[in-house]
Amino acid sequence: MLTTWPPTLPVLQEGPKLFAQWVKEMTNEQLEIQVYGGGELVPALEAFDAVSQGTAEIGHGASYYWAGKIPAAQFFAAVPFGMNPQQMNAWIISGGGLELWEKVYAPFNLLPLPGGNTGIQMGGWFNKEINSVNDLKGLKMRIPGLGGKVISKAGGSAVLSAGSEIYTNLERGVIDATEWIGPYHDYMMGFYKVARYYYYPGWHEPGPNLEFFINKGAFSKLPSDLQQIVRNAAAKVHHWMLCEFESRNNLYLQKLIHEENVDLRPFPSEVLEQLRSYSEEVIGEIVRSDPQSRNVYDAYTSFRNQITPWADISEKIYYTKNL
């Protein structure tokens, strides 16, 4: 098994390791899976190809990493201003999302399974206040995926760099800003040590859905009991990861604010509105040029529209009325 994460990263790499442990326990050691972190056997972002070609049998990552090869894949991970974890889960598991995802990965000889969720991500660390979209112009920011395209639309330049390089790039001024995950993991990356940074809540990844991807040939060779065990262990990891992030993020948020004096502030509403409008442009360009993306995004959007009136009288009231 190849993951896209640093070998010692908590939660994200722990999940695949727990998966292997549960599979081993459930099969009475019949099926033992060796888990390698990003870069240990192949570079992190080559995991998809390696599993597709059968070099490894299974991988763990996020489907927006493969957007260069499969633009439609990113809609199964995160969409700026898109669905949150609970809504993504409802779409993927009970709303037809997984069946579509299986079709998108089939030509690559891969079976996808949901494999975790980070919860709503933070908007990132900036070396200056963002008071209007003009403050994003010329800004060099490490931000992947659709969010990066939105920052480029706003006149910034989106830089892609692996997790291991971000700290040094910030320190040397190669980038002015970065996003990563949320308070728990951002704290461990030590960004607050580099300089005085402003820390903003997120908009670009409202609950990225992570993934297992399994070589179909390898999977089909498993007897059906082991196939079901693999599916069940993946489902348990999927669920466990969000619980881990949600239970710990605030502990680290408070450390950042009270021990490290990080300046947490909201984006002004006008900035969010402008970013939302750029997001719609970015997505519009993708779906106009790629029929498969159109198909997947239409399904995503129609599911979201379908469930929103219910969210408005349940979860939204929960948060707005402080239930």
Added chain:
Amino acid sequence: MLTTWPPTLPVLQEGPKLFAQWVKEMTNEQLEIQVYGGGELVPALEAFDAVSQGTAEIGHGASYYWAGKIPAAQFFAAVPFGMNPQQMNAWIISGGGLELWEKVYAPFNLLPLPGGNTGIQMGGWFNKEINSVNDLKGLKMRIPGLGGKVISKAGGSAVLSAGSEIYTNLERGVIDATEWIGPYHDYMMGFYKVARYYYYPGWHEPGPNLEFFINKGAFSKLPSDLQQIVRNAAAKVHHWMLCEFESRNNLYLQKLIHEENVDLRPFPSEVLEQLRSYSEEVIGEIVRSDPQSRNVYDAYTSFRNQITPWADISEKIYYTKNL
């Protein structure tokens, strides 16, 4: 396996059936579990005792059903104005909740596992508008658990009746109001057919956490691979149920509003504030008279307080800024 649900109830009874199916598939038919609905072998609300005594090996229900016997148990299901599903999951799975729950069930020879979540429940159906708490006085309402105690504080009378009796009780005027679950299941109960009812969003069960409870003697006799399989199948059911409810509630909400002309309206803020204050009184009385409830509720509250500042800059912003 004994459940507390009607044998044909979608989602709630389907979950335990899927659990049995997945266990059977993962064990290559080594472990086959026969699932009985409420009343098929023993009355629904005797499932806990039956599994505790070893008459059956496993059960499925909601821990607030056992509040008469174990007051502390209800805090593992739902608390009025308490945590929502994502927060409950974080507490139970990654925040120490499950370990506490295991201690509470240990004297009954039972092992609890989270077993689903209905999502935020609706506040219920009323035969008149609720414009102030005075409108609750004298109201006979079918509402179980802590929510029922709150309605009693407000001057109403909380009636307990099994799901199968609610429709007839409404029709005959034995009760003036009822809650059940959410739009999907409320639609199937046909409450909208009885009379013109007002339908209100919820406050008393913001995401009840359901449960499997396993006879410890039976569980300890399983080899460790089968134990892990049982745990994994339960985890998959736990996750699946919320997805089912969240993906379908709105379809039925729209049918209720547009096909059945149900009058959906929010509770006035003053009513919610008053219900919140009665809820605090009700919980206060329980924890003052029962040290175990105090212990569990303190853990619940301190976890909730711990995560709230994070929720405020993630999920709350998601809903209030319409991300």
